[in-house]
Amino acid sequence: MARAALLRRLTWQTGTIVKIVTETARTRTIALQVPEWRGHRGGQHVDIRLTADDGYQAQRSYSIASAPSDAQVEITVERLHDGEVSPYLVDQLRLGDELELRGPVGGYFVWQDSPGGPLLLIAGGSGIVPFRSMLRHHRSIHSTVPVQLLYSVRTPEDLFYREELMRMATSDEIDISLTFTRTQPPGWNGYDRRIDREMLVESGWSPGADPLVYVCGPTAFVETAAELLVGIGHDPRRIRTERFGGIGENP
Amino acid sequence: MTALDGNAIAGMLQTAFGQDMTAAPGTCAGCGAASRLGQARVYRGAGTVLRCPNCEGVLMVIIENGGVMGIDAQGLTDLHVPW
Ligand SMILES: Cc1cc2nc3c(=O)[nH]c(=O)nc-3n(C[C@H](O)[C@H](O)[C@H](O)COP(=O)(O)OP(=O)(O)OC[C@H]3O[C@@H](n4cnc5c(N)ncnc54)[C@H](O)[C@@H]3O)c2cc1C
Ligand SMILES: [Zn+2]
Numbered sequence: 091m092a093r094a095a096l097l098r099r100l101t102w103q104t105g106t107i108v109k110i111v112t113e114t115a116r117t118r119t120i121a122l123q124v125p126e127w128r129g130h131r132g133g134q135h136v137d138i139r140l141t142a143d144d145g146y147q148a149q150r151s152y153s154i155a156s157a158p159s160d161a162q163v164e165i166t167v168e169r170l171h172d173g174e175v176s177p178y179l180v181d182q183l184r185l186g187d188e189l190e191l192r193g194p195v196g197g198y199f200v201w202q203d204s205p206g207g208p209l210l211l212i213a214g215g216s217g218i219v220p221f222r223s224m225l226r227h228h229r230s231i232h233s234t235v236p237v238q239l240l241y242s243v244r245t246p247e248d249l250f251y252r253e254e255l256m257r258m259a260t261s262d263e264i265d266i267s268l269t270f271t272r273t274q275p276p277g278w279n280g281y282d283r284r285i286d287r288e289m290l291v292e293s294g295w296s297p298g299a300d301p302l303v304y305v306c307g308p309t310a311f312v313e314t315a316a317e318l319l320v321g322i323g324h325d326p327r328r329i330r331t332e333r334f335g336g337i338g339e340n341p
Numbered sequence: 342m343t344a345l346d347g348n349a350i351a352g353m354l355q356t357a358f359g360q361d362m363t364a365a366p367g368t369c370a371g372c373g374a375a376s377r378l379g380q381a382r383v384y385r386g387a388g389t390v391l392r393c394p395n396c397e398g399v400l401m402v403i404i405e406n407g408g409v410m411g412i413d414a415q416g417l418t419d420l421h422v423p424w
Contacts, residue, residue, distance in 0.1 A: 100355045137352040151349055195351035198363035198379025309343045330379075333345045 100192055102139060103127075107187045108162060113250045116169040117216070118180050119155060121162040122189060130154055132224035133200035133304070133332075136165065136193030140175060150175045153219040153306075153332070154194060157226030163191075166250060168216045170336075199304065199332045202227070207300040207328075209237040212285070212315050214307025215341030217334060218250050221306065225258055238301075239266045240293050242285050242311070242341050245273040267293040271341065284340055285311075287318050297323035302330075309333040311340045347381035347391055353403060354378065357410050360423060367420040371398030378420075391416075 105122030112118055135153045156164035169180040183189070201209065201224045209228075211221045218241055228237060243249055249268070259266040269281030269289065281289055295301035303324055305315045312333045320326055347354075347363060354362040363379030374395035381391040381400055391401040393416070400416040414420060 099359065100352065135349075135351070151352070192352055195355055195361065196348045196363055196379070197351070197361040198348045198377060199346070309345070313344075331346055332348060333343075335343050335345055335349075 100195065102190050102192050104188050105163065105191055107183055107185055107189065110183070110185060113166060114168075114248055116180065117166060117250060119164050119166040120179065120183060120189075121156070121164045122191070124163050124191070127163055128194075130158055130163075130194035130223075131197075131200040131202055132158065132227040133220045134194035134196045134223075135220070136163070136191045137195065138165070138175070138179070139190045139192075140178060141190070148175050153223070155219045155222045157223055157230055159230045160226070166216065166219045166222075199306075199330050201302070201304065203231055203233050203235065207302055208295050209235055210294045210301040210303045211237065211239040212290075212294070212303070212305045212307075212319075213239065213241045214285075214311030214315070215243060215248065216250070217305075217307025217311065217332070217341075219306075220332060221304070222251055222254070224304075225264065228263070229258065229261070234263060237264045238294055239264070240269070240285065240289070241266065242269045242271060242307075244271050244341055246270060246275045248341070285315055285318065287322060290315075290318055291322055294319075297325070300325070300328065302328055304330050304332070306332040307334060307341060308336040310336070314340065345383040345385070346379060347377070347383055348379040350383055350385075350389060350391075350403075351379070353389065353405070353410075357403065357412060358422065362422070365421050365423060367400065367417045369393040369396060369398055369400060370416050370418045372396035373418075 105124040108123045109121035135151045139149045141147050152165040155166045167179040169176050258264045271284050274282045305312050312331050351363045365378050368375050380394050384390045388404040402413045404411040
């Protein structure tokens with residue numbers, strides 16, 4: 091019986107847009123009602139497929155932003171101005187529209203309730219999305235695993251989930267550090283530069299605490315962070331990365 | 342071309358193998374390093390190439406054409422399919 095369930099094919103499903111939330115000038119969170127959703131784990135993603143009138147198809151991956159216990163499946167998409175798929179998702183989709191997706195997929199970049207040490211999460215820009223799912227899950231199961239999140243964005247206007255993160259940071263288990271690499275809020279006395287060795291040493295668990303480390307964001311950001319982490323002595327086998335792609339500047 | 346993680350092509354792998362493969366351990370034929378497919382470095386072009394996180398040797402090439410998938414896994418000396 092278990093085998094039959096395992097072997098169920100990964101098929102394309104249709105979700106209906108039931109809610110849209112503006113996160114930043116370029117970013118929206120899209121909530122989908124997916125009739126046959128079989129549940130997910132924090133950190134997994136879905137593949138989204140768009141089909142043009144002439145049959146041309148484009149497919150992209152988006153991390154799941156909602157918690158496993160949430161009623162809807164949410165994704166948060168940032169518009170890249172020369173992008174093929176993201177401008178459509180951010181600017182064109184309306185409530186009631188349908189979207190083709192398959193998932194949840196990805197069993198590697200997930201966190202459930204690791205008994206194995208504290209959690210260190212490092213996000214660049216839209217790389218915060220899977221961590222929102224993990225952190226919501228952490229809250230909903232009242233996990234006692236201590237978490238440190240380091241989140242790098244260019245400007246205060248680029249922060250996703252601002253209020254929710256501030257609320258989460260009031261819990262004893264969750265500690266959040268922000269760095270604004272280009273423009274800082276008035277009166278800001280926190281980090282104002284790209285992540286570096288010193289920042290990771292100050293705001294993240296030391297290798298001695300044997301944390302489980304997740305790094306997510308644009309490819310260049312993830313590679314920089316992962317190298318720094320190994321450089322300060324973190325066990326590469328305890329570091330999981332999710333590269334979102336892209337070339338160019340780090341958040 | 343920019344790299345992704347093996348995890349990013351979880352959907353494609355699951356379609357090919359019928360189950361999640363991102364946690365499946367494999368051994369590189371080039372350097373002998375063991376890694377999980379989710380840790381491979383992935384380059385997407387006409388086909389999808391998975392490279393060893395240790396030596397960058399090619400582990401697997403996946404070609405998708407009209408709904409048919411071809412997989413060349415000669416760069417892996419073994420791959421543990423979870424069942
Ligand atoms: C596992 C996974 C999860 C992801 N989750 C999210 C998510 O939660 N939210 C989200 O907004 N995106 C996410 N992405 C990125 C997403 O899949 C698309 O790559 C992104 O939306 C761009 O698609 P596009 O069609 O608009 O741009 P494209 O037409 O593919 O590319 C347009 C231009 O932007 C560059 N580019 C492509 N991707 C990126 C990138 N990620 N960052 C910077 N430049 C890029 C390209 O090199 C090109 O020059 C994820 C990617 C992966 C692999
Ligand atoms: Zn190798």
